[in-house]
Amino acid sequence: MSNLLFDEPGPRARRRIRLATVAGVLVLLALLALAVRQFAANGQLAAERWQPYATWPMWRYLLGGLWSTALAAVVSAALAMAAGIALALGRVSRRRAVRLPSAAYVEAVRTVPALLLVYLVLFALPRYGLDLPLFWKLVVPLAVSNAALFAEVFRAGIMSVERGQGEAALALGLSPGQSMRLVVLPQAARRVLPSIVSQSVGLLKDTSLGFVVSYAELLYSGKVLANFNGLLIQTYIVVALVYLVVNASLSALARSLDRSAAGRGGARRRITRGRRIIRVNR
Amino acid sequence: MSALFDHLPEFWQGLVVTLQMTMTSFAGAAVVGLVIVAMRVGPVPVLRRVATVYVETLQNLPLLVLLVLAVFGLPEIGLKAGLTTTAIVVIALYEGAYIAEALRSGVNAISAGQGEAARALGLTFGQSLRHVVLPQALRTVVQPIGNIFIALTMNTSLAAAVGVVELTAAANRVNLLEAQPIPIFVGAGLAYAAIAAGAGFVTGRLERRLAVAR
Numbered sequence: 416m417s418n419l420l421f422d423e424p425g426p427r428a429r430r431r432i433r434l435a436t437v438a439g440v441l442v443l444l445a446l447l448a449l450a451v452r453q454f455a456a457n458g459q460l461a462a463e464r465w466q467p468y469a470t471w472p473m474w475r476y477l478l479g480g481l482w483s484t485a486l487a488a489v490v491s492a493a494l495a496m497a498a499g500i501a502l503a504l505g506r507v508s509r510r511r512a513v514r515l516p517s518a519a520y521v522e523a524v525r526t527v528p529a530l531l532l533v534y535l536v537l538f539a540l541p542r543y544g545l546d547l548p549l550f551w552k553l554v555v556p557l558a559v560s561n562a563a564l565f566a567e568v569f570r571a572g573i574m575s576v577e578r579g580q581g582e583a584a585l586a587l588g589l590s591p592g593q594s595m596r597l598v599v600l601p602q603a604a605r606r607v608l609p610s611i612v613s614q615s616v617g618l619l620k621d622t623s624l625g626f627v628v629s630y631a632e633l634l635y636s637g638k639v640l641a642n643f644n645g646l647l648i649q650t651y652i653v654v655a656l657v658y659l660v661v662n663a664s665l666s667a668l669a670r671s672l673d674r675s676a677a678g679r680g681g682a683r684r685r686i687t688r689g690r691r692i693i694r695v696n697r
Numbered sequence: 698m699s700a701l702f703d704h705l706p707e708f709w710q711g712l713v714v715t716l717q718m719t720m721t722s723f724a725g726a727a728v729v730g731l732v733i734v735a736m737r738v739g740p741v742p743v744l745r746r747v748a749t750v751y752v753e754t755l756q757n758l759p760l761l762v763l764l765v766l767a768v769f770g771l772p773e774i775g776l777k778a779g780l781t782t783t784a785i786v787v788i789a790l791y792e793g794a795y796i797a798e799a800l801r802s803g804v805n806a807i808s809a810g811q812g813e814a815a816r817a818l819g820l821t822f823g824q825s826l827r828h829v830v831l832p833q834a835l836r837t838v839v840q841p842i843g844n845i846f847i848a849l850t851m852n853t854s855l856a857a858a859v860g861v862v863e864l865t866a867a868a869n870r871v872n873l874l875e876a877q878p879i880p881i882f883v884g885a886g887l888a889y890a891a892i893a894a895g896a897g898f899v900t901g902r903l904e905r906r907l908a909v910a911r
Binding site: 420421422424428432435436439440443450453454456457459523525526528529530531534535538539542616620621622623624626627634637638641647648651652654655658659662663666 | 738739740741742743744747753754756757758759760761762763765766769770771773774775776812816822825826830847851852854855857858865868869872873876878879882885886889890892893894
């Protein structure tokens with residue numbers, strides 16, 4: 416916690432803090448009351464409009480959607496990570512012929528919206544005779560766009576390993592490939608683990624594009640359910656809560672990994688997010 | 698190729714909407730981010746908690762879920778607004794959380810002596826934030842904020858999924874008419890890349906201009 420901007424409060428500051436606390440709580444309560452009033456005035460608080468979400472069939476359906484979300488996320492994460500490692504190695508390669516295309520891929524994909532890639536797979540590929548199954552129509556664009564982001568994470572990890580490590584490996588007579596595989600990569604992998612997990616949260620958020628593809632992941636399942644039972648706001652709130660629980664747990668995992676990595680190697684060795692890495696916030 | 702040039706007006710219209718959404722929601726996100734970060738580094742525990750919960754919640758929800766909730770859910774409780782306006786507000790609230798996080802890392806990067814010196818001079822919390830801490834914090838986070846701007850530009854395309862006709866939706870419509878997906882989608886992609894390149898150029902210049910020689 417940053418205590419940069421204030422000292423231990425004296426009597427006057429304590430009074431002011433109490434005042435601000437009361438004001439803050441009042442504002443929160445007012446917002447809450449306003450929300451409840453809006454719900455009540457439009458009859459959205461009625462028990463029978465929320466009752467369905469206390470029944471198993473509804474949850475079975477939504478959990479089925481969550482399962483599809485997880486499946487799409489895991490498969491595209493695996494593909495994106497494999498491609499990301501290859502791209503990262505390409506970007507640190509000594510050969511220009513490898514380095515330039517990898518860099519071009521990362522820079523190009525970074526600046527194109529994932530939805531545009533989804534549309535490309537949805538509408539362009541079938542015209543050229545490549546009509547993928549629904550699952551792959553979601554997974555392929557996600558893997559393509561996230562590969563660039565994973566590549567940047569891995570590259571930051573490789574760059575964070577001290578030069579001496581690679582030099583020592585070469586001095587021992589390992590070939591450049593061996594030194595990368597046996598010495599540099601294992602250390603880099605350990606350091607990027609927290610970033611990989613938080614990047615995966617971004618990828619899991621991206622799977623909500625299944626809404627566009629009409630692949631039955633969580634959000635699309637919610638849409639189908641809402642169209643079926645007419646409980647729009649209730650359904651979407653429940654869907655949002657499921658996403659929140661899953662992603663918040665993953666983020667908490669990333670944080671604890673980060674802390675334990677910092678504990679092992681000391682804060683000195685933690686990689687800072689490289690200047691060129693964008694936080695994924697789709 | 699002619700598919701692209703025959704429909705330049707539609708593309709132009711879409712690009713204008715995308716730029717409008719990007720600019721207004723970025724301005725909104727900057728305000729939200731500043732307020733949240735002020736709450737988060739401030740001395741009032743309740744406000745700190747609220748700001749933390751805000752950031753955690755919005756960073757862990759997919760933007761598309763928020764857009765769908767706002768566009769299809771909120772009218773159910775009597776909150777109706779224009780489609781584009783709703784999308785802009787949602788994107789601003791969402792990206793505000795990311796800007797708050799970037800600013801917080803900037804604030805944390807400032808040495809403690811700066812805050813102590815400001816207090817020793819008798820500046821209040823607001824004054825030290827405004828005159829001492831934020832000007833330095835902003836300098837260090839120019840690049841991250843530029844990246845958030847680029848991500849925000851890409852994210853405005855999600856508004857197409859809930860019916861706003863911006864660049865991505867315009868490209869999709871033209872494609873439905875012309876069935877020439879490659880030039881049309883590549884054209885749209887180039888427009889996005891140009892916006893991102895422009896943003897990258899500006900942040901690079903800004904960073905050099907604002908850098909303090911030490």
